[in-house]
Amino acid sequence: MNNTIEDIRTALETKIxxxxxxxxxxxxxxxxxxxxxxxxxxGKSAGYAIYADNTVTxxxxxxxxxxxxxxxxxxxxxxxxxxxxxxxWKTKYPHYEYTAHGSIWKMVMHSIGLEAKRCHSMSLExxxxxxxxxxxxxxxxGCPTPHNxxxxxxxxxxxxxxxxxxxxxxxxxxxxxxxKI
Numbered sequence: 001m002n003n004t005i006e007d008i009r010t011a012l013e014t015k016i017x018x019x020x021x022x023x024x025x026x027x028x029x030x031x032x033x034x035x036x037x038x039x040x041x042x043g044k045s046a047g048y049a050i051y052a053d054n055t056v057t058x059x060x061x062x063x064x065x066x067x068x069x070x071x072x073x074x075x076x077x078x079x080x081x082x083x084x085x086x087x088x089w090k091t092k093y094p095h096y097e098y099t100a101h102g103s104i105w106k107m108v109m110h111s112i113g114l115e116a117k118r119c120h121s122m123s124l125e126x127x128x129x130x131x132x133x134x135x136x137x138x139x140x141x142g143c144p145t146p147h148n149x150x151x152x153x154x155x156x157x158x159x160x161x162x163x164x165x166x167x168x169x170x171x172x173x174x175x176x177x178x179x180k181i
Contacts (some may be wrong), residue, residue, distance in 0.1 A: 009039060032087060049080070065127055
């Protein structure tokens, strides 16, 4: 599919409504709010749902790199099923323990006509799976090669969250030298 993000959004939002219609027929006593759809690159994950915000996030890389049908017909309903299962659990089965891919979610997946698969098996070709982490903070030890740390690791070290950061080769504690220029 070579559609724009707007085309992808429209098709996914329609699929959300179709999925909710099936669920409302199966569970007429429950009102399922329409989740907010977020489209963005999220690495290897095809999508995820956040209950507290009633949001579904879908990885645009998969939609645009040869996996459109899988994303529209399986991944999106899978994530909507998470939100629905949580609502069904709170309404009908609060005495059961809730797990994300547990029996209630599986029941919802079957009720919308899908196999209850936990993870996707789509190729990662064309999908941006890692961000380049800049390591601009230079540390030294007893070795001739300096150690470059990321901003997050450097800040945690400076805040004392690491008791002893040391070189794996020489075992000497690292000392902060300065930032790369």
